[in-house]
Amino acid sequence: MKKSTIVALLAAGMMTSMAATTQAATPTQQAGGSTAIVLQGFHWNSANYAGPDWYNTLLNNVGDISTMGFTHVWFPPPSDSSAKEGYLPRQLNKLDSKYGSAAELTNVVSAFKNKGVKSIVDVVVNHRVGTTGWSDFTNPNWTTYSIVNGDECNCGLGNPDTGQGFSAGRDLDHKNVGEVQNGIVNWLNFTLKPVGFSGLRFDYVKGFGANYVGQYANAFAPDFCVGEMWPDSFDLNNLNANRQAIMDWINGTGSSCGAFDFTTKGILNDALANGNYWRLKATDGKPQGAIGWWPAMSVTFVDNHDTGPAESCGTGQNLWAVRLGAGRLCVHPVASGHPDRVLPAHLQLEPQDADRGADGGAQECRRDVDVGRRHPAGHAGPVRGHRHRHDAPAGDENRPEQLEPRRRLDLADVG
Ligand SMILES: [Ca+2]
Ligand SMILES: [Ca+2]
Numbered sequence: 002m003k004k005s006t007i008v009a010l011l012a013a014g015m016m017t018s019m020a021a022t023t024q025a026a027t028p029t030q031q032a033g034g035s036t037a038i039v040l041q042g043f044h045w046n047s048a049n050y051a052g053p054d055w056y057n058t059l060l061n062n063v064g065d066i067s068t069m070g071f072t073h074v075w076f077p078p079p080s081d082s083s084a085k086e087g088y089l090p091r092q093l094n095k096l097d098s099k100y101g102s103a104a105e106l107t108n109v110v111s112a113f114k115n116k117g118v119k120s121i122v123d124v125v126v127n128h129r130v131g132t133t134g135w136s137d138f139t140n141p142n143w144t145t146y147s148i149v150n151g152d153e154c155n156c157g158l159g160n161p162d163t164g165q166g167f168s169a170g171r172d173l174d175h176k177n178v179g180e181v182q183n184g185i186v187n188w189l190n191f192t193l194k195p196v197g198f199s200g201l202r203f204d205y206v207k208g209f210g211a212n213y214v215g216q217y218a219n220a221f222a223p224d225f226c227v228g229e230m231w232p233d234s235f236d237l238n239n240l241n242a243n244r245q246a247i248m249d250w251i252n253g254t255g256s257s258c259g260a261f262d263f264t265t266k267g268i269l270n271d272a273l274a275n276g277n278y279w280r281l282k283a284t285d286g287k288p289q290g291a292i293g294w295w296p297a298m299s300v301t302f303v304d305n306h307d308t309g310p311a312e313s314c315g316t317g318q319n320l321w322a323v324r325l326g327a328g329r330l331c332v333h334p335v336a337s338g339h340p341d342r343v344l345p346a347h348l349q350l351e352p353q354d355a356d357r358g359a360d361g362g363a364q365e366c367r368r369d370v371d372v373g374r375r376h377p378a379g380h381a382g383p384v385r386g387h388r389h390r391h392d393a394p395a396g397d398e399n400r401p402e403q404l405e406p407r408r409r410l411d412l413a414d415v416g
Protein backbone atom coordinates (compact mmCIF):
# COMPACT_ATOMS: atom_id res chain seq x y z
CA MET A 2 0.00 0.00 0.00
CA LYS A 3 3.00 2.22 0.03
CA LYS A 4 2.53 5.21 -2.18
CA SER A 5 5.20 6.88 -4.19
CA THR A 6 6.19 10.36 -3.22
CA ILE A 7 4.73 11.69 -6.44
CA VAL A 8 1.38 10.10 -5.79
CA ALA A 9 1.36 11.32 -2.20
CA LEU A 10 2.11 14.87 -3.22
CA LEU A 11 -0.53 14.74 -5.89
CA ALA A 12 -3.04 13.43 -3.39
CA ALA A 13 -2.14 16.16 -0.93
CA GLY A 14 -2.85 18.80 -3.54
CA MET A 15 -6.16 17.23 -4.44
CA MET A 16 -7.27 17.08 -0.85
CA THR A 17 -6.37 20.66 -0.14
CA SER A 18 -8.78 21.74 -2.82
CA MET A 19 -11.40 19.19 -1.80
CA ALA A 20 -11.27 20.19 1.84
CA ALA A 21 -11.92 23.78 0.92
CA THR A 22 -15.16 22.87 -0.81
CA THR A 23 -16.39 20.15 1.56
CA GLN A 24 -19.65 21.02 3.27
CA ALA A 25 -20.71 19.82 6.69
CA ALA A 26 -23.11 16.95 6.37
CA THR A 27 -24.78 14.51 8.69
CA PRO A 28 -24.10 10.90 7.69
CA THR A 29 -27.11 9.32 6.05
CA GLN A 30 -27.50 6.74 8.80
CA GLN A 31 -27.75 9.51 11.38
CA ALA A 32 -30.12 11.78 9.54
CA GLY A 33 -33.16 9.95 10.91
CA GLY A 34 -34.96 6.78 9.99
CA SER A 35 -31.87 4.64 10.26
CA THR A 36 -32.20 0.88 10.06
CA ALA A 37 -28.52 0.22 10.71
CA ILE A 38 -27.45 -2.50 13.09
CA VAL A 39 -23.71 -2.53 13.63
CA LEU A 40 -21.72 -5.56 14.60
CA GLN A 41 -18.36 -4.97 16.19
CA GLY A 42 -16.46 -7.43 14.07
CA PHE A 43 -13.67 -8.14 16.50
CA HIS A 44 -12.77 -8.44 20.15
CA TRP A 45 -9.68 -7.89 22.20
CA ASN A 46 -8.22 -11.29 21.38
CA SER A 47 -8.82 -11.17 17.63
CA ALA A 48 -5.28 -10.05 16.88
CA ASN A 49 -4.06 -13.39 18.28
CA TYR A 50 -5.83 -15.43 15.63
CA ALA A 51 -3.72 -17.41 13.19
CA GLY A 52 -4.66 -20.14 10.75
CA PRO A 53 -6.95 -18.48 9.83
CA ASP A 54 -6.09 -14.99 10.90
CA TRP A 55 -8.86 -12.61 11.95
CA TYR A 56 -9.68 -11.20 8.52
CA ASN A 57 -10.14 -14.71 7.17
CA THR A 58 -12.10 -15.68 10.29
CA LEU A 59 -14.45 -12.84 9.44
CA LEU A 60 -14.47 -13.96 5.82
CA ASN A 61 -15.72 -17.37 6.92
CA ASN A 62 -18.61 -15.66 8.73
CA VAL A 63 -19.70 -13.15 6.10
CA GLY A 64 -22.72 -15.20 5.10
CA ASP A 65 -23.96 -15.70 8.65
CA ILE A 66 -23.44 -12.08 9.62
CA SER A 67 -25.38 -10.81 6.64
CA THR A 68 -28.16 -13.36 7.23
CA MET A 69 -28.47 -12.24 10.84
CA GLY A 70 -29.47 -8.81 9.66
CA PHE A 71 -26.41 -6.76 10.44
CA THR A 72 -26.05 -3.87 8.05
CA HIS A 73 -22.58 -2.72 9.11
CA VAL A 74 -19.46 -4.34 10.51
CA TRP A 75 -17.00 -2.34 12.58
CA PHE A 76 -13.43 -3.39 11.79
CA PRO A 77 -10.44 -3.02 14.12
CA PRO A 78 -7.83 -0.33 13.40
CA PRO A 79 -6.23 -1.61 10.19
CA SER A 80 -2.89 0.20 10.15
CA ASP A 81 0.47 -1.08 11.27
CA SER A 82 0.66 -0.62 15.04
CA SER A 83 3.14 -1.16 17.84
CA ALA A 84 0.31 -2.71 19.86
CA LYS A 85 -1.06 -5.82 18.20
CA GLU A 86 -4.66 -4.74 18.73
CA GLY A 87 -4.06 -1.71 16.52
CA TYR A 88 -4.53 1.15 18.96
CA LEU A 89 -0.96 2.47 18.79
CA PRO A 90 -0.82 3.28 15.08
CA ARG A 91 2.63 3.53 13.54
CA GLN A 92 2.81 3.47 9.73
CA LEU A 93 -0.69 4.67 8.85
CA ASN A 94 -0.48 3.77 5.18
CA LYS A 95 0.67 0.22 5.83
CA LEU A 96 -2.42 -1.96 6.20
CA ASP A 97 -0.68 -5.18 7.12
CA SER A 98 -1.41 -5.88 10.78
CA LYS A 99 -1.87 -8.69 13.28
CA TYR A 100 -5.39 -9.07 11.92
CA GLY A 101 -4.08 -10.02 8.51
CA SER A 102 -2.66 -8.60 5.33
CA ALA A 103 -3.84 -5.60 3.35
CA ALA A 104 -5.00 -7.96 0.61
CA GLU A 105 -7.00 -10.05 3.08
CA LEU A 106 -8.57 -6.89 4.50
CA THR A 107 -9.68 -5.69 1.08
CA ASN A 108 -10.95 -9.17 0.31
CA VAL A 109 -13.20 -9.48 3.36
CA VAL A 110 -14.53 -5.93 3.02
CA SER A 111 -15.42 -6.75 -0.58
CA ALA A 112 -17.09 -9.97 0.52
CA PHE A 113 -19.27 -8.04 2.97
CA LYS A 114 -20.06 -5.46 0.31
CA ASN A 115 -21.20 -8.21 -2.03
CA LYS A 116 -23.67 -9.30 0.65
CA GLY A 117 -24.92 -5.76 1.18
CA VAL A 118 -23.05 -5.22 4.46
CA LYS A 119 -21.06 -2.01 4.83
CA SER A 120 -17.73 -1.77 6.64
CA ILE A 121 -16.72 0.77 9.28
CA VAL A 122 -13.08 1.54 9.92
CA ASP A 123 -11.73 2.26 13.40
CA VAL A 124 -9.90 5.59 13.15
CA VAL A 125 -7.22 6.16 15.79
CA VAL A 126 -5.88 9.68 15.34
CA ASN A 127 -5.48 11.14 18.80
CA HIS A 128 -1.99 9.71 18.85
CA ARG A 129 0.64 7.94 16.86
CA VAL A 130 3.97 6.24 17.61
CA GLY A 131 7.32 6.38 15.86
CA THR A 132 8.63 3.68 13.58
CA THR A 133 11.80 2.95 15.53
CA GLY A 134 11.39 5.25 18.52
CA TRP A 135 8.97 7.62 20.15
CA SER A 136 8.54 10.19 17.41
CA ASP A 137 10.09 9.19 14.06
CA PHE A 138 6.89 9.05 12.05
CA THR A 139 7.13 7.34 8.66
CA ASN A 140 4.64 6.44 5.95
CA PRO A 141 3.54 9.19 6.01
CA ASN A 142 6.57 11.05 7.27
CA TRP A 143 5.67 13.72 9.80
CA THR A 144 8.01 15.95 11.79
CA THR A 145 7.76 16.62 15.50
CA TYR A 146 5.78 19.76 14.61
CA SER A 147 2.91 17.27 14.31
CA ILE A 148 3.17 16.50 18.05
CA VAL A 149 1.55 18.68 20.72
CA ASN A 150 3.98 20.67 22.78
CA GLY A 151 2.88 19.10 26.06
CA ASP A 152 3.41 15.48 25.10
CA GLU A 153 5.37 13.32 27.54
CA CYS A 154 8.10 12.83 24.94
CA ASN A 155 9.18 16.44 25.49
CA CYS A 156 9.73 16.47 21.76
CA GLY A 157 6.55 18.08 20.47
CA LEU A 158 6.98 21.34 18.62
CA GLY A 159 3.30 21.83 17.87
CA ASN A 160 0.46 23.67 19.60
CA PRO A 161 -1.05 22.69 22.95
CA ASP A 162 -3.32 19.65 22.87
CA THR A 163 -6.96 20.38 22.01
CA GLY A 164 -8.12 17.54 24.25
CA GLN A 165 -6.86 15.03 26.74
CA GLY A 166 -3.44 13.47 26.51
CA PHE A 167 -2.60 9.82 26.06
CA SER A 168 0.64 8.72 27.64
CA ALA A 169 1.25 5.61 25.52
CA GLY A 170 1.49 7.56 22.26
CA ARG A 171 2.45 10.94 20.88
CA ASP A 172 -0.56 13.21 20.99
CA LEU A 173 -1.04 14.74 17.56
CA ASP A 174 -1.44 18.47 17.01
CA HIS A 175 -4.69 18.63 15.09
CA LYS A 176 -4.19 22.34 14.48
CA ASN A 177 -1.33 21.36 12.19
CA VAL A 178 -2.78 21.60 8.69
CA GLY A 179 0.09 20.52 6.47
CA GLU A 180 1.06 17.30 8.18
CA VAL A 181 -1.74 16.24 10.53
CA GLN A 182 -4.98 17.49 9.00
CA ASN A 183 -4.01 16.86 5.40
CA GLY A 184 -2.23 13.65 6.34
CA ILE A 185 -5.29 12.22 8.08
CA VAL A 186 -7.64 13.24 5.27
CA ASN A 187 -5.31 11.73 2.69
CA TRP A 188 -5.09 8.53 4.70
CA LEU A 189 -8.87 8.34 5.03
CA ASN A 190 -9.59 9.03 1.39
CA PHE A 191 -6.67 7.46 -0.44
CA THR A 192 -5.66 4.55 1.79
CA LEU A 193 -8.82 3.52 3.65
CA LYS A 194 -11.60 4.42 1.25
CA PRO A 195 -10.10 2.32 -1.57
CA VAL A 196 -10.31 -0.71 0.76
CA GLY A 197 -14.08 -0.28 0.63
CA PHE A 198 -14.83 1.31 3.98
CA SER A 199 -17.87 3.56 4.03
CA GLY A 200 -18.21 4.26 7.76
CA LEU A 201 -16.01 5.78 10.46
CA ARG A 202 -15.58 5.02 14.14
CA PHE A 203 -13.36 7.56 15.90
CA ASP A 204 -11.31 6.29 18.80
CA TYR A 205 -10.70 8.27 22.03
CA VAL A 206 -12.31 11.45 20.83
CA LYS A 207 -11.81 13.16 24.17
CA GLY A 208 -8.19 13.43 23.11
CA PHE A 209 -8.72 16.22 20.58
CA GLY A 210 -11.27 18.79 19.56
CA ALA A 211 -14.64 17.55 18.30
CA ASN A 212 -14.43 20.02 15.42
CA TYR A 213 -11.57 18.01 13.93
CA VAL A 214 -13.70 14.87 13.90
CA GLY A 215 -16.30 16.90 12.04
CA GLN A 216 -13.67 18.10 9.59
CA TYR A 217 -12.32 14.61 8.92
CA ALA A 218 -15.79 13.09 8.66
CA ASN A 219 -16.88 15.75 6.20
CA ALA A 220 -13.85 15.09 4.05
CA PHE A 221 -14.61 11.36 3.98
CA ALA A 222 -18.42 11.68 3.74
CA PRO A 223 -19.27 8.46 5.62
CA ASP A 224 -22.71 6.88 5.60
CA PHE A 225 -22.22 6.14 9.32
CA CYS A 226 -20.01 7.86 11.86
CA VAL A 227 -19.65 7.30 15.58
CA GLY A 228 -17.30 8.67 18.19
CA GLU A 229 -16.04 6.99 21.35
CA MET A 230 -16.96 9.77 23.75
CA TRP A 231 -16.86 8.47 27.30
CA PRO A 232 -17.95 11.32 29.58
CA ASP A 233 -15.50 11.89 32.41
CA SER A 234 -17.95 10.78 35.05
CA PHE A 235 -21.06 8.65 35.34
CA ASP A 236 -23.45 9.47 38.17
CA LEU A 237 -26.68 7.50 38.31
CA ASN A 238 -28.18 10.41 40.22
CA ASN A 239 -27.23 12.92 37.54
CA LEU A 240 -27.64 11.16 34.23
CA ASN A 241 -28.44 14.37 32.41
CA ALA A 242 -24.88 15.58 32.95
CA ASN A 243 -23.58 12.41 31.38
CA ARG A 244 -25.74 12.58 28.30
CA GLN A 245 -25.27 16.33 27.98
CA ALA A 246 -21.54 15.71 27.56
CA ILE A 247 -22.33 13.38 24.68
CA MET A 248 -24.70 15.94 23.15
CA ASP A 249 -22.04 18.63 23.45
CA TRP A 250 -19.54 16.46 21.63
CA ILE A 251 -21.94 15.70 18.77
CA ASN A 252 -22.69 19.40 18.49
CA GLY A 253 -18.95 20.02 18.44
CA THR A 254 -18.61 17.93 15.30
CA GLY A 255 -21.20 20.13 13.60
CA SER A 256 -23.59 17.15 13.61
CA SER A 257 -21.18 15.41 11.27
CA CYS A 258 -20.71 12.41 13.57
CA GLY A 259 -22.86 10.55 16.07
CA ALA A 260 -21.71 9.06 19.36
CA PHE A 261 -22.06 5.86 21.29
CA ASP A 262 -24.79 6.10 23.89
CA PHE A 263 -22.63 5.32 26.88
CA THR A 264 -25.28 6.79 29.18
CA THR A 265 -27.66 3.99 28.28
CA LYS A 266 -24.83 1.50 28.63
CA GLY A 267 -24.24 2.67 32.20
CA ILE A 268 -27.92 2.51 33.01
CA LEU A 269 -28.11 -1.01 31.56
CA ASN A 270 -25.21 -2.08 33.74
CA ASP A 271 -27.11 -0.94 36.81
CA ALA A 272 -30.43 -2.28 35.58
CA LEU A 273 -29.06 -5.74 34.92
CA ALA A 274 -26.86 -5.92 38.00
CA ASN A 275 -29.36 -4.52 40.47
CA GLY A 276 -32.72 -4.91 38.81
CA ASN A 277 -33.17 -1.16 38.45
CA TYR A 278 -34.97 -1.33 35.14
CA TRP A 279 -36.97 1.71 36.12
CA ARG A 280 -33.95 3.85 35.42
CA LEU A 281 -34.22 3.12 31.72
CA LYS A 282 -37.22 5.41 31.43
CA ALA A 283 -36.94 9.11 32.19
CA THR A 284 -39.67 11.13 33.85
CA ASP A 285 -40.73 12.41 30.43
CA GLY A 286 -41.44 8.84 29.37
CA LYS A 287 -38.52 8.74 26.96
CA PRO A 288 -35.39 6.64 27.36
CA GLN A 289 -33.07 8.02 30.02
CA GLY A 290 -29.93 7.73 27.89
CA ALA A 291 -28.67 9.80 24.99
CA ILE A 292 -31.33 8.17 22.80
CA GLY A 293 -33.96 10.01 24.79
CA TRP A 294 -32.55 13.35 23.70
CA TRP A 295 -31.11 12.82 20.24
CA PRO A 296 -32.01 9.34 19.01
CA ALA A 297 -30.82 9.76 15.45
CA MET A 298 -27.27 10.60 16.52
CA SER A 299 -27.03 8.15 19.42
CA VAL A 300 -25.66 4.71 18.74
CA THR A 301 -26.93 2.36 21.39
CA PHE A 302 -24.22 0.22 22.79
CA VAL A 303 -23.89 -2.94 24.80
CA ASP A 304 -20.25 -3.80 25.28
CA ASN A 305 -17.04 -3.89 23.37
CA HIS A 306 -13.47 -4.98 23.45
CA ASP A 307 -12.57 -2.69 26.32
CA THR A 308 -15.67 -2.62 28.49
CA GLY A 309 -16.36 -6.26 29.19
CA PRO A 310 -15.05 -7.47 32.52
CA ALA A 311 -12.83 -10.50 32.84
CA GLU A 312 -13.39 -11.90 36.29
CA SER A 313 -13.28 -15.48 35.14
CA CYS A 314 -12.33 -17.75 32.29
CA GLY A 315 -8.82 -16.49 31.85
CA THR A 316 -7.91 -13.26 30.22
CA GLY A 317 -9.80 -10.95 27.94
CA GLN A 318 -13.25 -9.51 27.93
CA ASN A 319 -15.42 -12.57 28.09
CA LEU A 320 -18.71 -11.71 29.69
CA TRP A 321 -20.24 -10.06 26.70
CA ALA A 322 -22.30 -13.16 26.08
CA VAL A 323 -24.14 -12.38 29.29
CA ARG A 324 -24.42 -8.76 28.35
CA LEU A 325 -25.91 -9.66 25.02
CA GLY A 326 -29.12 -10.03 26.95
CA ALA A 327 -28.97 -6.29 27.16
CA GLY A 328 -28.46 -6.23 23.44
CA ARG A 329 -32.02 -7.30 23.01
CA LEU A 330 -33.03 -4.05 24.56
CA CYS A 331 -30.79 -2.07 22.31
CA VAL A 332 -31.81 -3.58 19.01
CA HIS A 333 -35.49 -3.17 19.61
CA PRO A 334 -37.22 -0.17 18.17
CA VAL A 335 -39.29 0.09 21.32
CA ALA A 336 -36.11 0.86 23.20
CA SER A 337 -35.64 3.97 21.14
CA GLY A 338 -39.01 5.42 21.86
CA HIS A 339 -39.52 5.49 18.12
CA PRO A 340 -41.27 2.25 17.19
CA ASP A 341 -40.99 3.09 13.52
CA ARG A 342 -37.27 2.97 13.59
CA VAL A 343 -34.46 0.68 14.58
CA LEU A 344 -31.63 2.79 15.81
CA PRO A 345 -28.06 1.89 15.08
CA ALA A 346 -27.12 -0.69 17.62
CA HIS A 347 -23.93 -2.41 18.38
CA LEU A 348 -23.22 -5.94 19.38
CA GLN A 349 -19.99 -7.76 19.29
CA LEU A 350 -18.93 -10.74 17.30
CA GLU A 351 -18.56 -13.48 19.80
CA PRO A 352 -15.10 -14.96 20.07
CA GLN A 353 -14.42 -18.51 19.14
CA ASP A 354 -11.99 -20.45 21.24
CA ALA A 355 -8.82 -18.40 21.03
CA ASP A 356 -8.98 -17.44 24.68
CA ARG A 357 -9.72 -20.83 26.09
CA GLY A 358 -8.29 -21.38 29.51
CA ALA A 359 -4.66 -22.24 29.77
CA ASP A 360 -5.58 -25.38 31.67
CA GLY A 361 -7.78 -26.53 28.81
CA GLY A 362 -10.47 -27.03 31.38
CA ALA A 363 -14.13 -27.48 30.86
CA GLN A 364 -15.30 -24.26 32.43
CA GLU A 365 -17.92 -22.71 30.25
CA CYS A 366 -17.91 -18.96 30.28
CA ARG A 367 -19.98 -18.28 27.23
CA ARG A 368 -23.51 -19.42 27.13
CA ASP A 369 -25.88 -19.85 24.27
CA VAL A 370 -26.54 -16.48 22.81
CA ASP A 371 -29.17 -15.35 20.47
CA VAL A 372 -29.28 -12.05 18.74
CA GLY A 373 -31.81 -10.75 16.37
CA ARG A 374 -33.84 -7.75 15.48
CA ARG A 375 -37.47 -6.99 15.38
CA HIS A 376 -38.46 -5.58 12.08
CA PRO A 377 -40.60 -2.46 12.07
CA ALA A 378 -43.63 -4.60 11.34
CA GLY A 379 -43.03 -6.33 14.64
CA HIS A 380 -41.82 -9.67 13.36
CA ALA A 381 -38.74 -11.21 14.82
CA GLY A 382 -35.75 -11.31 12.57
CA PRO A 383 -33.50 -14.30 12.17
CA VAL A 384 -32.15 -15.67 15.39
CA ARG A 385 -28.90 -17.53 15.58
CA GLY A 386 -27.04 -19.14 18.40
CA HIS A 387 -23.38 -19.63 19.05
CA ARG A 388 -22.30 -22.23 21.50
CA HIS A 389 -18.78 -22.30 22.76
CA ARG A 390 -17.15 -24.37 25.43
CA HIS A 391 -13.62 -24.07 26.56
CA ASP A 392 -13.18 -27.78 26.21
CA ALA A 393 -14.68 -27.89 22.75
CA PRO A 394 -12.30 -28.47 19.88
CA ALA A 395 -12.32 -25.92 17.12
CA GLY A 396 -14.44 -27.20 14.34
CA ASP A 397 -17.96 -27.54 13.13
CA GLU A 398 -19.46 -27.41 16.58
CA ASN A 399 -18.17 -23.87 16.90
CA ARG A 400 -20.11 -22.88 13.86
CA PRO A 401 -23.30 -20.92 14.35
CA GLU A 402 -26.33 -23.13 14.46
CA GLN A 403 -29.95 -22.32 14.02
CA LEU A 404 -31.77 -22.23 17.31
CA GLU A 405 -35.39 -21.85 18.17
CA PRO A 406 -36.42 -18.22 18.59
CA ARG A 407 -36.73 -17.24 22.20
CA ARG A 408 -38.84 -14.82 24.04
CA ARG A 409 -37.48 -11.35 23.73
CA LEU A 410 -37.04 -8.80 26.45
CA ASP A 411 -38.50 -5.41 25.72
CA LEU A 412 -38.50 -2.21 27.68
CA ALA A 413 -42.23 -2.67 27.76
CA ASP A 414 -41.70 -5.89 29.68
CA VAL A 415 -39.64 -4.41 32.42
CA GLY A 416 -41.20 -1.11 33.19
CA1 LIG B 1 1.02 11.46 24.65
CA1 LIG C 1 -4.67 14.47 22.76
